[in-house]
Amino acid sequence: GAVVSQHPSRVICKSGTSVKIECRSLDFQATTMFWYRQFPKQSLMLMATSNEGSKATYEQGVEKDKFLINHASLTLSTLTVTSAHPEDSSFYICSASGLAGADTQYFGPGTRLTVL
Amino acid sequence: GEDVEQSLFLSVREGDSSVINCTYTDSSSTYLYWYKQEPGAGLQLLTYIFSNMDMKQDQRLTVLLNKKDKHLSLRIADTQTGDSAIYFCAESSRGGGNKLTFGTGTQLKVEL
Numbered sequence: 768g769a770v771v772s773q774h775p776s777r778v779i780c781k782s783g784t785s786v787k788i789e790c791r792s793l794d795f796q797a798t799t800m801f802w803y804r805q806f807p808k809q810s811l812m813l814m815a816t817s818n819e820g821s822k823a824t825y826e827q828g829v830e831k832d833k834f835l836i837n838h839a840s841l842t843l844s845t846l847t848v849t850s851a852h853p854e855d856s857s858f859y860i861c862s863a864s865g866l867a868g869a870d871t872q873y874f875g876p877g878t879r880l881t882v883l
Numbered sequence: 884g885e886d887v888e889q890s891l892f893l894s895v896r897e898g899d900s901s902v903i904n905c906t907y908t909d910s911s912s913t914y915l916y917w918y919k920q921e922p923g924a925g926l927q928l929l930t931y932i933f934s935n936m937d938m939k940q941d942q943r944l945t946v947l948l949n950k951k952d953k954h955l956s957l958r959i960a961d962t963q964t965g966d967s968a969i970y971f972c973a974e975s976s977r978g979g980g981n982k983l984t985f986g987t988g989t990q991l992k993v994e995l
Contacts, residue, residue, distance in 0.1 A: 771925075773925070801982075801983075809987075809988075810971065810985045810986065810987050810988050811926075811971070811985045813982060813983070816982065860925050860926065862926075871914075871916070871928060871931060872928075872983060873928060874918070874925040874926040874927070874928070875925050876924055876925040877923070877924060877925045879923070
């Protein structure tokens with residue numbers, strides 16, 4: 768149990784385009800989903816926290832108009848990087864919590880975004 | 884804000900025990916976690932410990948918590964080459980449903 772998937776696993780796009788990344792909890796209902804960004808050889812940086820049906824809470828310094836988060840159902844959250852630029856290239860990882868009887872975060876496999 | 888520190892690198896021989904250390908500053912931490920990340924992959928939850936526990940063992944993994952010193956360790960017995968990865972400790976002040984603060988990560992290299 769507690770499987771979280773992300774799609775796509777890898778995406779390359781041109782500067783100025785928008786990219787949508789999906790995060791799904793496959794076998795449990797995720798009341799809360801988190802989006803992280805990880806630079807090479809660094810730790811995870813929390814970008815935002817989203818609760819199903821509510822607006823996401825963004826961490827300080829994260830542009831909410833650039834990183835659009837939607838958590839429309841208990842099993843799906845999406846992160847859209849709008850007007851992507853090369854500096855947005857990174858590894859994006861989502862996590863989900865809400866598994867009955869536990870409050871632990873379970874992580875997706877990550878999405879490697881490369882903006883040319 | 885909260886701060887979680889780890890040593891950056893650890894090298895051990897196959898079959899030896901590995902001990903990865905972590906220190907944190909948030910005295911209100913209630914859960915502490917160990918995650919494993921292999922290259923190009925997400926994080927795999929290895930184990931977690933509640934702050935009122937001193938030790939937790941799960942097969943080859945032993946977690947020790949010294950709450951007074953705010954020190955957490957992960958011991959891997961009989962370390963194998965497949966254990967080579969980056970290990971992150973993380974703390975939460977109200978379970979994993981609340982925000983996690985991650986350590987800097989420790990790169991474990993297992994040599995033959």
